[in-house]
Structure formats: structure tokens, C-alpha cells
Amino acid sequence: MNFLSLFVLIPIFMILGLFISNNRKQYLIVMTLGASLLMIMSGIVTYMYLTERAAGNTAEMLFMADTVWYAPFNIHYSVGVDGISVAMLILSSIIVFTGVFASWKIDPLPKEFFLWFSLLSIGVYGFFITTDLFTMFMYYEIALIPMYLLIGIWGTGRKEYSAMKLTLMLMGGSALLLVGILGIYFGSGATTMNFLEIAKLHIPVEMQYYFFPLTFMGFGVLGALFPFHTWSPDGHASAPTAVSMLHAGVLMKLGGYGCFRVAMFLMPEAAHEMAWIFLILTGISVVYGAFGAIHQTDLKYINAYSSVSHCGLVLFAILMMNETATTGAILQMLSHGLMTALFFALIGMIYGRTHTRDIRLMGGLMKVLPFLGVSYVIAGMASLGLPSLSGFVAEMTIFVGAFQHSDIFHRVLTITAVSSIVITAVYILRVVGKIIFGPIYDKHHEELTDAVWYERLSVSVLIIAIFAMGSAPFWISSMIGESVAPILSQLIK
């Protein structure tokens, strides 16, 4: 029994528990316990991981385990984590944990909500622990589908349209992905679906030219790559708070993670040849998303577009293919996950009070909701890359790393991407200035009450995480850097 399997088993047990339970408090507690357990566990994982490394462990991954599942296709249930996955696991568990608290008063059908929510988390956790292409793809799709119901039933606004659009577009992505994965498997003539093994083989270059774009785009859709990002604004805008948190916070990271772990890791030649195409696309989405955000008036839309911009940065950095930039990309995943989750949590709480997300109909909330106001400002500052908050660390690592590229084209692109920090500042401050500061716009907002304990809890956890990452980045960045190095050596060779 492998340790990592707990990550999948605990949510499964949670689901079963929810299934049999029927009264309200009970399963909320079950859920919360489960989530916090996961948090603790991933803490342990990280700790063990670090100690093992200190003990001079040379294994690519930790807690490797491998069980044959479908022998005819060499499909194994094989797991293993390295620094990147651990970072992602920590992120996911934090967000799941806070997400539960953010959806404390979910209504209607709370039980079903948590059922789907934990199914979603199974997908997420499984995706990060597995080292087998098939299993990875399976978890990927497991994570996609609950979205439809979560948005469709508990969402707001044009929820049915958005849910359908999101599901179908992501499905389209996974269609590309599946062809890519099968192509990798059969193309490489591998006798295993474990990508660590496949990486040792060599896929014929002309095949790579077909399958690299497919795979990269397949994951890229989830990573909000430029022309395929439109699911994200609508989807996030309609989703309930916790789902937006988990989706923007973690699910979009699956894209970047996959692009790095599968597309580029397994097909380095094609990655080198074709990087420039995707670099341009991602460069576009960085700036494009930021400019798109300026013009929105719905809080969630603003945030969704800024996510497009930030996630674009992730892919952008990955494609730079050097250690610093890639480390930055992973850091950016973490930081964006945390702060966007914080954003959506806050937006949800504000919306729950004011019943509007239109920034033109709000103002001066700082006066009535000091806690939420301050937290929103902090989130904003993190998002525009204020030092001592997570955003700064990630972005600077990316920029410095990307700028170390020897080719002038890449450096110019980097400068283009850097310019997004100003635009970010513009739209963040626009919102903060409009809804948090200034005079109270709507008289009815004067009776609003500030956050209650469980809201405070979830928000504080996120803020603390953001601060911790922003002011003491060395430990996590070193952990990630160590695990990025072998993958990049594969890429650069």
C-alpha cells in the first residue's frame, strides 16, 4: 500500500461517507476533516521529501510505486512525487481546505455539492501523483466532468450556457490530448505508459512534430492558452465560489503541469523546434488577458482575464526552457493558485452580501467590510506583484530566468511580457479604488456585516500562505529547482 494512494483514497472514503450520511453538520465535518487531513499529509510528504533529499537520495521521484493495471496496454497504476508535484499537492490541499470553508452555507443540495467537489479533488490529487500517462489522462477527465454539474446546479448567471461551454471546450482539449498520448505511446514503441520510462526512449522526430502540438494544445486549453481561453471567463463567472477557487486555483495548473511533464518532457526536439509558435501565443495571452481585464465590469470576469494573463505567464516561462524560468513557472502556479483562490473567495463573500458583482454598483466597502476590504487589497497587491507577497517572487523569477535566454527574440518577448505588470496594476487599482475605497455607493450596503469566523478562517489561511511564500521563498524555490533540473537536462540534451 503506497503512501501517496492516500491522496486518492481519502477523498473516495469521503465520498462514501457523504453517500451514507444524510444530516447536514455530519458530512460537513467529514469533508472538513478529510480536507484538513490531506493538508497535513501533504505537509508530511513535503517534509519527508526534503529530508530524503538531504539524505542524498538520488531517485527521480519519491514514494515510487507501480502496480500493473491493464497488462495488454502496459497501463500501470504508478505513482511518485517530486518537488513540483509536492508543491502542487500542497497548493491543492490548501485550496480544497479553504474551498470547503468558503462553501460552508452552500445551498441547495449541499450533500451532492460536496460529493462532486470531492470527486473533483480526486481528479486533481490523482493527476499530480501519477506517473502513468493513461492514469494521468483519466484523472484529468475525472477533474473535468464534475465541473458541469457544479457550475450548472450551484452556479449563477448564465450558468447552463457557461457550464456546457466549459465542459465541451475542455473536452475538446482532452480529445487532442488523447490522440497525443496514444501517439506518444505507440510512436515511441514503448513497453510502458510511465512517462519516466518513455522519457528514456526516443520518439521519432517527425512523429513528435504531430504529437507535440496536439499534446501541448490539449493541456494548453486547460491552461487558458490564447485562442482557447474563452471558457475561462464565462466558466469562472458562473461557477460557485468554491468551484471557481478550485478551478482557477488548481485545475488551470493541470494544464501547465501537463505541458511541462508530458508534452515537453517527452518530446524535447519538437519542443525546441515549435516553442516559438507557442511562445508567441502565450506572450499574446499575457498581454491580451491583462488588457481584456481592464475593460470588464464584473469582478469575476476581471479576475478570470487576469488568470488568463497569469497562466499565460506560466506557459510562457515553461517554454523558455531554462531552470530559473521553469522554477518561476512552478512558483507562479503556486502563487497564482493561492491569490486567485483568495480573490474568488473574497468575491464570493462580497457577492453574498451585496448581491452584485458589478463594480459600477459598489463602492466604499472598506468602511462596512473592513476585513474583506483589507484582504481584497492584499490579494490585489499580491496579484500586481508586490514584494513580500507571492506574486513578486514568482514573476521576478520568471522574468529574470526568461531574460537569461541567449536569443534576442526571446528577450524581446520577455520585455513584452514584463510590460504586463503595469497593466495589471491598472486594473487591480481600478477595482480597489472603485469598490473598496471611495464613498459608499449604495445606501443599502451600509448595513452589511463583515466576515464571519469560517470566512475569516479560509481567507486568513490563504493570506498567510501568500505571505509565507512571498517573504520566505528560498525553501520552496530550492525544492522546486532541484526537481526541475533533471527534467530540463532531458530537455536541453
Next chain:
Amino acid sequence: MSELFSNFFSGSIPMEAYLGISLIMFFAGVYGFLTRKSLLMILISIELMLNAADINFVTFNRYLYPERLEGFYFTLFTIAIAACETAVAIAIIINIYRNLNSVEVGNLDQMKE
């Protein structure tokens, strides 16, 4: 052609003649199936098609492979099967007549699209 006629008059009928007949029967059946209005006529056309196949079997067996009898047996079974399906079909058609008071194939379009 002339040789065909000569064979014809000399008594032994060439295989092509049978095949021609069966082919004509078959497509006559198809034609009937496609054009006739009455279900019964359609049923009969199907019979034509089946029998065309039977003739093929017999002919081939008789002319090409006289040493084994697979063709003949096939024919026998086909005839039997044709009888069964006619029975069932007739039953259903009667049922239709009871419900619709007509056996016009054109009326069978309650369910479409």
C-alpha cells in the same frame, strides 16, 4: 450468342441463362420493393429476391460443383426461412390492417425524423 441458341435448341440450357433469369428476378424484386404501394406486394417482391438467390445456388451447384450438394441444401433452408418470415410478416400486416384499415406502405410514417 448463336452458340447459346444452338445449345438452347440442342436441349442443354447454359448456366448464363439461369443466372440471367435470377438476376432479372432479383432486381425485379428490388424494383417492386421500392415502388409498390401495398405491403403485400412488397412482401412478394422480397420473395422474388430470395428466390433469385435460391436459383443462383441451385444453378451453381448443378453446373459448377455437381459433386457436392451444399447449394441444394442452402436452397431448401432458404425456402423454409422465407416461409417463416412470410408468415410473421403476414401476421404483422394483418395487425396493421386491423389498426389502420389499410395496407398502404405510405401510411406507415407515424414515426419520423
Next chain:
Amino acid sequence: MQYTLLILVLPLLSFIVLGLVDSKWKPKVAGTIGTIVLGIITALSYYTAFEYFTLHKVAGVYEKVIVYDMEWLRFTDALHINLGILLDPISVMMLVVISTISFMVNIYSLSYMDGEKGFQRYYAFLSLFTFSMLGLVVATNIFQMYIFWELVGVSSFLLIGFYYTKPSAVAAAKKAFIVTRFADLFFLIGILILSFYTKTFDFTILTAEHTTVFAGTTGITFMGFSVLSWAMAGIFIGGAGKSAMFPLQIWLPDAMEGPTPVSALIHAATMVVAGVFLVARFFPVYYFQTPEVLHGIAYVGAFTALFAAVIACVQTDIKRVLAFSTISQIAFMMVALGVSGYEGHEGTGYMASMFHLFTHAMFKALLFLGAGSVIHAVHSNEIKDMGGLRKYLPITNWTFLIACLAIAGIPPFSGFFSKDEILSASYEFSPFIGGLMTFVAALTAFYMFRLYYSIFWGKDYTIKASSHGHDDHGAGHTPHESPFAMAFPLIFLAAVTCVAGFIPFGEFVSSTGADYHIHINLTVAIVSVVVASISILIATMMYRKQSTTPDKLAKIFSGLYKGASNRFYIDEVYMFITKNIVFNNISRPIAWFDRHVIDATMDGFANTTQWVSLRIKGFQSGQLQQYAYVFLFGTLLIAVLLFIF
């Protein structure tokens, strides 16, 4: 000298504590904590200065001491952000300045901000600012500087927007942040380029005398200029943003929306000179590697000085007048750096600019605090609500006068010495710049005394002053001198202003770190004093008593007057760029494109499918025979295709 670490740690702690407890403690408690902490820091930094200047002079040269250094974030083996403390003459000097002013402001605010909502928050932000400003000046590497640079920016944002319910304040805060952020973009790009070629962030390596790190950059040019020039220019733009050089000066006047002590601390004495400090920090690089950029700095500075001075002459809001004079004075420092040489006497400009930075910090803070106490008395910023206040506010009056004399460059006040050095340096660089600067000096004297007279002299104070600002006091009460907590900083700073000029500044601060003996260049000194006195006389004639000459002049130079009083419409230009170009012509089209092109294509797929489905429903006609047709057709089609291919 490990204890210098406390200088950074203490204010951070006080920020965290005050920020967390926020309104749970009594305002007084928070205020006292903040002030005491600042007091300790001030003491520490004085002691540091003393110890540094006494102990760390090796072979007649002040060495750079890195007291503390830790790796904070590693990018590559060569490039990593360290957090540490670098002590050298200028950083020590800045420590003294910042802690002093900050201390004064803390004391001052105790009574000025008394009764304001969010008093605790105010002190928390003050500590945050002090922390980040101190961190900025002691930075050991350019990235640490950038980090604290940003922190300074945000704390200034928070303090300008202190009255967050006031839309104008929020707008000003936003403007300040975004403009400086825009400049920081170039700063960052500059850092990236510099670090890419030099593979280091470290000041001690970059600014060492015969450093070799720039070997890699020789001959590499981009669009005609060497990459290094681009980098340094970018870094300067960053500095220009913070120091409000033309054309990035627009945020500073609006920043006066913040509480007056804040303006004194941030927007007069400390933060705005960060740009100057940055250029001074990089001076060797500028001087040896990219002189063309250095000269560019000189010209930008000169223009800004003139530009701001002209505007200052016609503003009617006293804080804005001071703001523009600040811009112009900082421009002086920039010019001084721009014209400066390196070795020995050549290095006058460098020394002068630091000297001026020091003196200016003192007397400009004094001016602002004085203005503060005036505003506190009459509850208005507008000149027209003032006049004849000398009877009511004696202390303010005298201290203000001293400050005015100092800034006007009248001996023996500190301003005279530093400004004189700058002028002589400029003359040595080029007579034109010299002359220009002299003229600006004259203008300075003029508008300062215009301000002085119209506050304290001119028409007698009319009790029925319509009251802006704090309406709670209501109109029509006699203005009264401020309490001691406000008066003491004024007196203290005035005293400093009187004596600061006699500090042998060159002994401590010079471009090389070696001693440098100030000697007054008599011709320049006399010229400037004369010019200054003349313009003071003019101001006296025009504003001491009420007279119609100002209006007449305004009529004569109506074009200039109008332009100047509208700050030459720079803000409008910015408005146009941001609103019409960025917002309406970039962002809106993009939003539209996203909805109606990209999204529409995605929906288009769905709609097409639906449409096709509707078109082909005829196949399923329900007619048995038509089914058979299709069946047969299919069969034959397959057969035919097989035989064709």
C-alpha cells in the same frame, strides 16, 4: 555593527503589531509606540553614523561595509537576491535624514492627526514606510533596492489614500502608484538588461572603481545605443518616476491629497529623493560606462527645474506650491549629479547634490510642517483664505521664514551652501546650464516669498474665512498657534536648517569616498545671492501689501499664466493617453474581439452543428421505401467506390 539590523527590524515589527491590533488599542498607545520606536531608530542611526564615520575610514577613504547579508532568493548561481545592509557615506547619510525627519513627523502627527479616524492605521503605515525607505537606502544589491522601492511605492499609495472615503484622495493615490509603477517597469527592464550582461546584482561589484563586469557589454548595441546605455537609461527612468522628473512629475502635486505630515515625510524629504539616491548609487557606472546618459540626466533635470519653478509661481494651493518647489529642488540635485565629475574637485556636483539632498530634506520638511500648522489653523489650503497670519502663528511664521530664506539660498542658512555648490558645478559643466540654474534659483526665491508673504502678510486675516477641509470645526474662529507637539519639530528643524550649512559635508560624502574640501566659489555665490535678494525684493513689493501688480502681470503674460496655472496641460495629455488610447482604443477592442470573434467562433461550431442537423432531418422521412432507396444506394456506392479505387 550588527545592531544596524535593528534599524530595519524595529519599524517592521511596529508595523505588524500596529497593523494587526489596528483599532483594538487606544490611538494614543499606537502613536506613542510608533514614535518611541522611531526615536530608538533615530538614536541608532545617529550612533551608526558616528561609528561609521569615525571607524571606517581606511587610507582616507570611507570603505563600503556590508554589515549583514543573506541570500533570499536564488535565480541562478550568479544571480540571486540578497537582503542585507550596506553602509557607505551616502547610505549612512540617508539613514540619518530619514530617521530624523520620520521621527519629527511622528511627533508632529501625534497632535496633527489627533482625533482622525484610523489613527492607528496611520502610524502603522508610517512605520511601514520608514521600514521600506530605510531598507531601500541600505540595499546591498539592485534587486533589494527594487524590492524596497516597490514597498515604498505602496506605502506612499496607502498614505496618500489615507482618507480613503475621499474620491480625490483615492484618485491621487491611484495616479501616484500607477505612474511610479510605469517608471518601475523601465527600472526592472534596466535591471534585467544590466544583470544579463554583468551577471550580478551586487552594488559593490557594479560600482567598484576598476570593475571588469562590463567587459561583456562592449560593442553590443541595440538600435544605435550600447545595451548598457539602455539599461542605465531604464534605471534612471525608474528613478525619475519616483523623483517626479519631467514628464513623470504629474503624480506629485496630486499626492498632496494625503495628510500634510505625510507630504512632509514622503513627498518632500525622503521618498522623492530616492531617484537621486539611485543615480548617486550608480554614479560610477554612469560616469565611466555611459556618460551620455549622465548628461541626459543633467538636461532632463535642468528642464524639470525650470518647468516646475515656473508653475510654482502661479499655484494658489500652498501645498501644491511646495510640491512644485520640491520637484524643482530635486531637479537641482539631478542636475548636480548630471554635471558632476568623478575625482577630487571634479566631484563637486556629486557632493553638492548629496549635500543639497540633506539640507533640502530638512528645510522642505520644515516648510511642509509649517504649512501643516497653517492649514491646521485656518482649515484651508488656499492662499486666498490666508494672509496676515504672523500675528496668530508667531512660531510658524519665524520657522517658515527661515526655511524660505534657506531655500532661497540666502547665507548663512543651509540652502545657500548646498545650492552654491550645485551652481558652481553647473557653471563648470556648461555656462548655459549654470545660467539656467541661477535663473531657476531666482524664481525659487521669488515664489517662496510670494508664498510666505501671502500667508503671513498681505491682507489682514479675515475671521470669516470660508473653511474648506475639516468642516467639523466650522467657520469663523481665530486661528491659534499649534500645540507643542507640532511646534517642537518646527523649531528643531529650523535650528538644523540654520546650522546645517556649516557641516563640512565634503569630509563625509564624496563620489570617491575620499575627503573633499568645500570652498565657496565667490563669484557664483555673490551672483546667486544678489539674484536671489532681487527676486525676494520683487516678491516683497508684489505681495507684502495687497497690490494689483500680480493681476496686471497675469494679464500681460496671460498665455504663460494660464498655461502655468494649468501645469501646462501635462495631466490632460496623460488623461488622453490613458483614457482614449489605452482604454478606448486598445482595451475595448480587445474585449470586443474576445467576445465577438474568438468566443463567437467557438459558439459558431455549435450553431453550425445544430443547423446541419436541422437541414438533414429529411432523411428520416419515416417512409419505408425511401429507406430502402438509401440502403440500396449505399450498397451500390460502396461497390462502385471499391471498383474505382
Next chain:
Amino acid sequence: MDYSSFLQMREELSLIGVMIFLLIFDIFASKNLIKYFQPIAFVLFAVHIILNCVPRDAFEVAGGMFQYHPMQTYIKTILNVGTLIVLLQAHKFLNNEENKIKRGEFYFLIFSTLLGMYLMISSGNFLLFFIGLETASIPMAALVAFDKYKNNAAEAGAKYILSAVFASSISVFGISLIYGSTGTVYFSDLATLITGTPLQIMAFVFFAVGLFFKISLVPFHLWTPDVYEGAQTNITSYLSVISKGSAVFVLFTLLVKVFGNLIDQWQPILWGLAVISITIANIFAIRQKNLKRFLAFSSISQAGYIILAIISGTAIGMTSLVYYVLVYVFSNLAAFGVLSVIEERTGKVALDDYNGLYQTNPRLSFVMMLALFSLAGIPPFAGFFSKFFVFAAAIDQGFYVLVFIALLNTIISLYYYLLVIKAMFLTKSETPIELIKSDFPLKLSLVICTMGIMLIGLFSAIYNQIAVFGFGI
């Protein structure tokens, strides 16, 4: 000749035994005994399943006219289980007053079609194959027209029998040509004798369309929706799952075993048919308002996916095919089970009637959702795995484009499956279907299906077990 060798045909014999017993029981059983008719039938049939679920060694009977291979046991068992589920679901329907008397014939007809499929599957000779085909389809027509007072049923029956016989007459004509060109109808001989002469190709096409008709591939599918809609729902499910399952298996066997030399001909044919079947069926399905028609089109596109397994013509393809049929049986029968019980009780089959079903019947709609997800190929449900293996089998032979098109179509199919889920879960309705108390057999059948959907994928043992007899021919 040793007739005892006939005793080896165990499946067929035991099924015939069950049929005869039931027939006699139905006729002669007394009033108070007759009400146990269905339980007894279930038990007997279950026994029959258990007896025949163990694969044996391959053998031949009657000079190769009947060829047995272990793989056939699997496919037959799958069909048996499917049939059992259908019977369980039909239990309530057969207890209605007007149907009580017809119970016997219902079972007899169902079993005889099943017998026909057995023969079809294990035939080693075109004659036996043809007999099996007809035995499978003629009683089916009777079943389709089972409740004879419904116009739709009668119409469906007529459409079915006529087009079925039309198809089979075309294919028997094809067989006759094959016979003519080769002189034998034994598969083992034909494999070598078929060399791809024009006549043989022609004959092959004629013959194949008969099977395409049974699998209902576009353009030979037009009868499907009408018949599915007209027939009684349990019959529809039987039609859509069991007969289709047997047909695809047989098609695969024949293509490889008999027409192996024509692979260059039939691969392109199947390529085209798969593409247009999946696409056209999907495009039709998105507009359907009647759930039975809707499922008809969905089953057509599913057939298209099965072709992906056939086209590879490899052992892996065979395994994937059987596995796909297995999963398809459970998924589709779960969907049809829900459909049938709701139609049985309320007579509602329109999509809009299902609005807000979750409020009133959470369990039913949950099962329905699982079934639809499984059909759409969503993990962790079995459908995902079967689809994946089918794709893998096709890609293994290098059909990248085909798989890509199929995958793009999964998006459309997901869309219309989600439409139903949307109706059940998202859409609110003033008049939702009231709470339905389903009887025990139905519950049982749904539980079996749900278990199947949930577990088959996760337990790889099943697939591996099937894979043991890699090439089941």
C-alpha cells in the same frame, strides 16, 4: 458419424432445454403455479448462464459447420447477462393484465432470437450463419410488434421485418455469388479460396450490407430510430444491445476469418462507415426530443465506435470489441431500464418530461446519469475504458485520423448526453415525474448495471481475462 459430438454444443442445447421447459410449463401449469412463471424463468436462465460461463477448448461439430472457440463463451455470456437484465426489466410489463397470457411467447421469442445469435456466433458455415441470422431476426419482428394494439408497434414491426428481410435477401444473394465463385460455404475453405476477384468483392459487399444493417451503420440505419421508438421499451433495449452485440462480433469474425484476403477492401469501407455513422448519428441525436429515438441514434454512433475495434482486425481489437460490448450492455441497459420504468408508469418518454427528475426520483436519475456518462466515455465509469481501448486498438494499426475524428465526435455526443443530464438535474419543472416505486427485479437489474458501470473499468481482471483468448476465432 458420431452424433454424440452434437452434445458438445452445450450453450445451444441448454438454452433449447430452457425454452422447451418454459413452453410446456406455460401451457400446462395450473393457475396457482403459473404465477411463478417468471421467477422460474429467471432461475432457469440464471442456471443456464452459470453452466455455460466457463470457456472450454475449441472444437468443431458436423464437419466444421459449427465451430467453437473459448472467446465465444465470453460473448455469449455477455449476451446472456444482457438478456437476463432485459427480462428483469420487463418483469413489471409482463405482469400487466393484458400481457399476462402472452408471457410465455415473450420468453420463447426472446430465447429463440438468442439461440439464433448463438448459432450465428459459432457458425462455421454460411448456411448455419444464415439460419442463425434469420432465427435471430424473424422472432425479433414478432417481438417488436408485441403489443399488437399499438399502431406504432405494428408499424415498427412491419418496417423491421420488411427491411430486415430486404437486407438479408440481398446478403443471401451475395452468399450465393460467393458460393458460385468458390464452390463452398465453409469458412475454413473460403479463407483461402477468396482471392479478391471482382465477383467476390461484389459478393462481399452484398453480403456485408446485411450485417451492416443489423449493426445499423449509416446509411443502413434508417429503420433503427423508428423501430426503437415503436417497439416496447424492453424490446428496444434488447434490440439495441443484444442483437447489435452479436452482430458486431460476427462481423469481426467473418471479416477476419473469411474475408481476410479482402482486408484492403473492407478496411476503407469500415473507415468510411465508421466516420459517417458516428457523425451523422450524433448530428441527428442532438435534435431528438423523444428519448427512445435519442438512444437509438446514440446507439448508432456507439456502433460506429465499435467499428474502430473491428477495423484493426487484430487480437487486441477483438478483445477491445468484446470488452466494449460488455460495457455497452451495462451502460445502455441501465439507461433503458430507467427509461422503461418511467414509460411503464407514466408513459412519458419526451426529454422535457424529465425536467427536474432529480428532485422526485434521485436514485433513478443518478443511475441514468451514470449510464449516460459511461456512454459518453467519462472516467471513472466503464465507458471511458472501453472507448480508450477501442481507440488504442485503432491507433495501434495507425488509424490516427479516424480516431481523431471519432474523438472530435465525442464532444458532440457529450453535448447531447449532457442535455439529458441537464434536464434531470438543472432544469426546474412545475410538474416533475412523481416518485416511482420500482419493483424488485428492476431494482436488481439497475443495481447490476450500476455495479457493472462502476467496477468493470476499475477491475482490469475482466479485460485481461478476455484478452487471454486473444484472438477469438
